[in-house]
Amino acid sequence: MSNELQKPVIGFSCGDLNGIGLELIIKALSDTRILDICVPVVFASNKSINFYRKVVPDVNFSYQSTKEFGKFHHKQVNIFNCWEEEVQITPGQLNEIGGKYALLSLEQATEALKAGHIQGLVTAPIHKKNIQSETFNYSGHTPYLKSMFNANDVLMLMTAENMRVAVVTEHVPVSDIAQYITRETISSKLAILHQSLQRDFGIDKPKIAVLGLNPHAGDEGLIGNEEETIIKPAIKDAKHQNILAFGPYSADAFFARGQYEKFDAVLAMYHDQGLIPFKSLAIGEGTNFTAGLPVVRTSPDHGTAFDIAGKNRADASSFLSSVFTCIDIIRQRAAYSENRANPLKKISARVLANVEDERIVEDDQ
Incomplete structure (x- = not known):
């Protein structure tokens, strides 16, 4: 199997449009080395991405846009356009627009995850108050995803x-x-x-x-x-x-x-x-990390950070770590499933490891 086929497709919800979510996504995915280990798909819009590209002019961020799940580019960041209309983005402000489009991004990313179009999901921060609606009556991502995937x-x-x-x-x-x-x-x-x-x-x-x-x-x-x-x-x-x-x-x-x-x-x-x-x-x-789901979802360990939104001050370290963790867990689950399907393979690996340890001991003696 080629490396291209082995790379998991990782989805990214944009979070509150007025928070630091899209800035984090642009900074984290601007390092082209990320394309060696996954296929990124950002659920947002070209116009929203371009707005925040101007916020971080020192970052070289390129992408291709798509509206079809079967046409992801495996050597470039993909923007899956969830909306086409002009949206008034006001960094640092808590308003209905930020929550509305955060939910739209999250819903479409979740549907893609349920359908198997993406193998993992990294969620940018939402604000738990302005995202509330008739379809989102949850205290955060975790209970929402529990409901969407019918987890006990x-x-x-x-x-x-x-x-x-x-x-x-x-x-x-x-x-x-x-x-x-x-x-x-x-x-x-x-x-x-x-x-x-x-x-x-x-x-x-x-x-x-x-x-x-x-x-x-x-x-x-x-x-x-x-x-x-x-x-x-x-x-x-x-x-x-x-x-x-x-x-x-x-x-x-x-x-x-x-x-x-x-x-x-x-x-x-x-x-x-x-x-x-x-x-x-x-x-x-x-x-x-949300444990207990049939799918893999991670997020950074911080919130929307309205106080620094739109100021090119957001640190993408935790966000990037959540990307690596998502990929690592996807691979670990695959290895776990393979070992359960073929337990002799795992036993053989342990035997070989023990033999190697004995050789090391003999060499030391």
Whole structure:
């Protein structure tokens, strides 16, 4: 099979038109080396792209436009035109236009993903308020994609070079968090995380740390009883499913003492409990990955950044990292499926590796 056919087709939703999404896409895809590893398809319009090309004049960004899925250029960035009309783009402003066209881009990219026209999706940031409509009544990309792909459950998983942090609850008011922390929910999230670590990251026997909900993990019931009545039973349930889950750990000490380095992933109970330490301690650029979907979707670990939109100040590092992560997971899933279809191949690889290790030992002696 030629390298051209092996390259996955990666779709990009443009995010809020008045945010930094299209600027990030232009900067990330302007490096022609990206064309060696994927076929990029941006769901937007030529006019919107050209507007932001003027914002980043120092970047050499070229593309071809198309309205047909079967006519992607494999050696150039493709712009799939989702609309033709003139759109008034006002960088940095929160208005209905930004949300309307963010949704139009996301809907068409999602349909392309469902139909198999693209193999992965990288989503640029949306604003959760102005994208709301009759067809989008969700708190973000994750629940939207869960609904679109009829997934039983999904998991927000933040990944970086040195750590992976998932959350039980996502965009939920702090006053409501406790009611969403149930034994069944935690068990479901642990099952998704375990499977994702195996299938998407190639870890045969992943170790997962589970954080407590309350300060000091409840101090054995003195500061809340969720750890004793909900979280510990869920961890016990997971172990009965051959999932190596441990905890619950006190969140502050767990991260402060570097305990996360001993695990393949961490399951936090709520958004800030997991994302504050992740964004503070992650090495390299973080990526948001939606585990539990039948498809691969990633995004950068930041928002629309209206304060710097249209000023050529957006850093594309996290966005570029989300592109690489998307491609890596697509390839890892393919390898995982191949190994499951042909387990002898995986065993042979392990045997050869062990033989090689023995040779190294003999040589050292």
